[in-house]
Amino acid sequence: MAPSSTQANIPTRSVSYSGSVVRRFHCNQTGRDFVVGDLHGAYDLLQSALASVGFCFGKDRLFCVGDLADRGRRSNDVLPFLDWLDAGGGGSVRGNHEVMLIDLYTGPTPASRDEHDVLRKNGMDWLLDLDLAQRVTIANAFAALPLAIEVETPCGTVGIVHADVPHRMTWGEFTDILKRKEKDGEFADIAEYALWSRLRIERGIRQPVVGIDAVFVGHSPVEEPITLGNVHFIDTGAAFGDLTQNPQCGVLTMVEITAIHPGEMASFSVAAHSQTFLSGRGDPPCRPCAGRNRANGNRRPH
Numbered sequence: 203m204a205p206s207s208t209q210a211n212i213p214t215r216s217v218s219y220s221g222s223v224v225r226r227f228h229c230n231q232t233g234r235d236f237v238v239g240d241l242h243g244a245y246d247l248l249q250s251a252l253a254s255v256g257f258c259f260g261k262d263r264l265f266c267v268g269d270l271a272d273r274g275r276r277s278n279d280v281l282p283f284l285d286w287l288d289a290g291g292g293g294s295v296r297g298n299h300e301v302m303l304i305d306l307y308t309g310p311t312p313a314s315r316d317e318h319d320v321l322r323k324n325g326m327d328w329l330l331d332l333d334l335a336q337r338v339t340i341a342n343a344f345a346a347l348p349l350a351i352e353v354e355t356p357c358g359t360v361g362i363v364h365a366d367v368p369h370r371m372t373w374g375e376f377t378d379i380l381k382r383k384e385k386d387g388e389f390a391d392i393a394e395y396a397l398w399s400r401l402r403i404e405r406g407i408r409q410p411v412v413g414i415d416a417v418f419v420g421h422s423p424v425e426e427p428i429t430l431g432n433v434h435f436i437d438t439g440a441a442f443g444d445l446t447q448n449p450q451c452g453v454l455t456m457v458e459i460t461a462i463h464p465g466e467m468a469s470f471s472v473a474a475h476s477q478t479f480l481s482g483r484g485d486p487p488c489r490p491c492a493g494r495n496r497a498n499g500n501r502r503p504h
């Protein structure tokens with residue numbers, strides 16, 4: 203399809219938000235729950251992490267802190283990845299990278315020079331290989347993602363947000379404002395904070411988020427997963443390790459949620475490539491069940 207004819211067929215506001223802004227998942231009755239740091243297209247590393255814990259598709263669930271594509275080598279697999287995630291009963295929150303793409307196609311169709319500028323500056327240049335209709339399809343899939351996830355687990359309710367929860371706000375206050383969406387003047391500020399803030403980690407704020415047992419966030423790259431109060435920072439820079447093939451530059455951290463105890467967490471960090479999944483057809487990995495041998499997992503308390 204020629205880009206010009208595609209462009210002509212795209213309505214002015216091409217992307218619309220759908221789905222719940224706060225999504226709650228009931229307790230997993232059949233397996234374990236994992237949460238993984240910012241993937242940014244490092245799906246090879248994810249495959250290694252899943253293999254190292256014997257992830258069982260259909261029983262175990264995976265949750266993501268957002269920023270699923272951009273920078274990493276397999277960003278183009280983000281749509282089959284989202285399908286796989288959903289089919290396995292897990293989910294992802296929206297990150298600021300998802301929102302940058304949504305914003306690009308929510309207002310009037312951007313001038314192609316401005317559009318290409320945004321894409322190139324943010325590691326999103328992989329999207330330039332796709333036509334406009336494909337980019338809008340991806341943006342619409344991102345617009346269906348929630349801003350916050352709540353997961354019921356045997357050790358309490360766990361929250362997942364891309365960047366942070368305002369540090370003087372309880373979880374209930376935070377999610378109530380998000381649920382009111384644009385009807386409430388506070389929504390835009392709180393959504394922005396949830397997607398972009400680094401205040402808690404920059405200031406070392408140790409007060410827990412009241413009203414939730416644990417919160418997982420990404421967005422702020424850390425050398426090792428860090429816990430402040432009950433907030434776990436798990437973006438260990440997977441995309442940089444993925445691009446350089448050098449674990450010194452970044453690894454992917456995946457945490458088993460049900461192994462959390464106050465003040466510590468068990469994590470599986472994967473530094474190297476081993477195999478690939480997510481062909482263009484979106485074949486899910488680990489099917490049939492790969493068992494539960496954790497012997498290869500690099501399990502470290504934090």
Ligand SMILES: [Mn+2]
Nearest residue numbers: 269297298421
């Ligand atoms: Mn981010």
